[in-house]
Amino acid sequence: MTEQVKVLDYGYVQLIDTWGRLSVEDAAGDAALVAAARMSTGKGFLGWGGTENCPSCSSAFLPHYVDASTMKCIACGGTGKRSGDEKLLAFLYANKHMTPFEMGGATFEVMAPIFVFREWHRHRTQSYNEMSARYAPLPDVNYVPSVERLMINAGSTNKQAGTVKDAVELTPETAEAFRKYLKRQYEDSEKFYQEALSAGIPKELARVAMPVGRYSRMRASANLRNWLGFLTLRNDKNAQWEIRQYAQVVQTILGGIFPRTVALFMEGKTG
Amino acid sequence: MTEQVKVLDYGYVQLIDTWGRLSVEDAAGDAALVAAARMSTGKGFLGWGGTENCPSCSSAFLPHYVDASTMKCIACGGTGKRSGDEKLLAFLYANKHMTPFEMGGATFEVMAPIFVFREWHRHRTQSYNEMSARYAPLPDVNYVPSVERLMINAGSTNKQAGTVKDAVELTPETAEAFRKYLKRQYEDSEKFYQEALSAGIPKELARVAMPVGRYSRMRASANLRNWLGFLTLRNDKNAQWEIRQYAQVVQTILGGIFPRTVALFMEGKTG
Amino acid sequence: MTEQVKVLDYGYVQLIDTWGRLSVEDAAGDAALVAAARMSTGKGFLGWGGTENCPSCSSAFLPHYVDASTMKCIACGGTGKRSGDEKLLAFLYANKHMTPFEMGGATFEVMAPIFVFREWHRHRTQSYNEMSARYAPLPDVNYVPSVERLMINAGSTNKQAGTVKDAVELTPETAEAFRKYLKRQYEDSEKFYQEALSAGIPKELARVAMPVGRYSRMRASANLRNWLGFLTLRNDKNAQWEIRQYAQVVQTILGGIFPRTVALFMEGKTG
Amino acid sequence: MTEQVKVLDYGYVQLIDTWGRLSVEDAAGDAALVAAARMSTGKGFLGWGGTENCPSCSSAFLPHYVDASTMKCIACGGTGKRSGDEKLLAFLYANKHMTPFEMGGATFEVMAPIFVFREWHRHRTQSYNEMSARYAPLPDVNYVPSVERLMINAGSTNKQAGTVKDAVELTPETAEAFRKYLKRQYEDSEKFYQEALSAGIPKELARVAMPVGRYSRMRASANLRNWLGFLTLRNDKNAQWEIRQYAQVVQTILGGIFPRTVALFMEGKTG
8 A cells, every 4th residue: 555645733645546557568657648649640659868857967856947858957057958758748748738648647545624625626627535524424633733834924825815904913822822722612613513413413414513624535536637737726835835735745746656747847837 | 686596594696697699699598509509400590389388288397208309297297299499409408419508508606605615616517716714704604504404304315414323313492402502603613713813823724613604605607518417416305405405596597597408407307 | 468459440449548446556446436435434445245247147247227226137137136335336326426436547549530539529528649630641541331331221320310312222232332432532532642742732731631531540538437428428329330339349348447337337228 | 690700711700609797787808707706805896997008008908018917018118007906817817816717708600621620629628519410411611721821831830730751842833733633622522422422321421531621610618718728729829820710810809808818818928
């Protein structure tokens, strides 16, 4: 089994399945994308040129300035030419020929607070199967932000997402107090929920007072192109910090399966 | 302005926009769907045969047994032949030629509890713009089920969604008590939320204890085919009662705009 | 490599890749769909009951009348109860809970005439990468229907797709003559195409006289739910005979990977 | 009726329907997109600042350098601040908050050669209803490129789409000869087609020798976001010249309905 990569206090991301092979017999990753793209000219995957890394300092998976044939390493500043099928892959990506990137994909299992799932589910090109509080009582696991997280000031994320007008400035002491009261609030909710269930309130209604910080669980499946669309919005400085933690893990795992494509994605963001 | 149709205790559905016209100059509804379907043979909309109603008892929009050319009224039992373009529309629907039904559509504004939106957003072919608790404090409006609603027994909805094992049988008195405690729970949540905001907790985190019974607001837009897909699952006896109330209003409004198509949809469910 | 399954005179369908596993370590098929569905209650795949086949005559993958818990064999007429996770899978399918069926999928390579691709590409939930006549001259391979195919009378397919009014009745001799003239027509087109290319006409324009019976090649990828949608319309008596030959091969291959789901699909069509 | 805007020798684009209103009673365009976006904060459309045009030279719908709050006119070089809801619209667009742009849309009727439709139909987020050669003989209308079009050298479009190796250089005289032979080729195809139909060959097979330069007709419907996706690829120097002629007309018509959004789209391409 692949491991559950821990996210936040009780969440995780776990790779369940991945696809994108040259044939059912061979493993592949990016090579299958190239093979699919080559359908247009009738050729297949021809081979890597060994230039996915920086030709000067050899750093791998680091953003290089995007141009179909040239790259400039942001680690050492050295430049070089792409060669082999890295060049075709870079050309496809730079020119928005995105259909070959639909030929691979991945399924993840994710445990995250409901408010994170609320943002996640806006990505309508993924497939979802989530736990349902209609059918089974949700486990009593709730998200409590750390003091460090609470102290990240509005400037570093989205201003709009910051404090309300007339709020006092947050101190670590208040943040700690918030955590204490939040836990109590969660306990109260759980007590109310259990009492309602015992009293014969149907599960689908007993849940209405359940907080959006409660954890749920799902499987999410999408092709690579759509995972990149997810990362574009969610592994971004304007994304809420919590969902970004999940997006970073997704990006790291995908980077292990489709290393050249994820490198191009990173180049696109910094180039 | 079209009116806000009240749903649940504080929610509503309001028609914002609708499309599906023969041309930008003419009004249409179902006729535009026929015109689009006739692209395949190069003809346009030819005219209704006046048989959308029962030929015996004249009842309108009532489900008739579905067959491309024959219908049987469930009100009076009389049978008759469809004629005119009702016949083509019925043929398309019965044979799952659904693309013409994508040529009309509607946009609604909806106010509903978060747990209803959680179900609604699984329909990935709709477009959504929702209020965001990251950017603005959500109004303090929360869903409290009525005693009648709470007493609907598990049998009439989905068994899985019912009570947990070992629960006592629900009485109207306990239901009334649940309502009282639920309101207090909501008040506690709101108090906690406001205090957190004043203390400088960012909006995007102060919200984590917010209950899923709190109301939010959105606009939802889709073409007619996809609205029918929504109604298939959500205006169904297995759907949770709350979202079904919204689905019924959506169906009634769409029935006013696309009467023959919605009648076919109803026939399909009872035929 | 999986083999190319021959279709029509020069076409084929070849399985390139498939997904839907319990985890990256384990193989799966239908079991992964069950595991995804069980996210809703927090349980996983529990095990098959061994009732995918008829309990009386043991025939496998034959349509049985669809009901979440009962099945009636169309081979021997015997009835029996479904048990194990076959029962859950049948329940999901019968109640249109289709998201678990999005958790598996397959990629095929297909060689088919352009007019077949024109129908295929209307399925907008698949991903495509096709050969392009803009970039490379298409190989000179063209579809010539057999006499048997030409003689299939209009009644057995779609009436609308049949002969024009005032046409004489087709005889095997005329069909044979049509084949002869069609080949000559294809040869003329190819000659015209090659001369245009040699004369310096750009590839993207030299192709305009190319017939829709010419073969092209593509990869097509979709999840299982969307493949079933494809089969619903294309492996159907109303589909054009040519695309149906492709759909039958797709169905057979998918039946080998997801046997219980494809059996439910077949039950749904005959039940 | 809106007019048919002529494209190529026998094609056209015609606006059939458009949507995106503040309410069913009011006209709107871009204002409805703003109203939808404001769902997130609970406010509605507040009003335009009158800065959609260049503040210096007043030129309208001309690309200005894209920045949520500043614009630089490419006509006069003058700079200015955006104000009013133009600023919000520009912010949404620049930050890829694209869901508000799904709240408007348009339906077009299009007559174009089959090879153009083959490219068009790869846009899988549009809805299509097209004439079918299975059901009705296609009209005998075929695309013959002009000499000017034929002489556009490979450099100005896509090199890959250009001439084959070893081709002689195209002269206006050869281009004219190509036109003559192409017409004859089309006539031969039509003669073959009509004879096959008369001889009793079913319509769905008589068509196999039909050239991809033959005209067909369809309705295409999509929301604004997806029309912009279409324009990104098809109103681009790398697109085939023929489909680009259609894309330009679509862009002009959309620019009349959603002027500020289309201006932002143009800014994004030149900024």
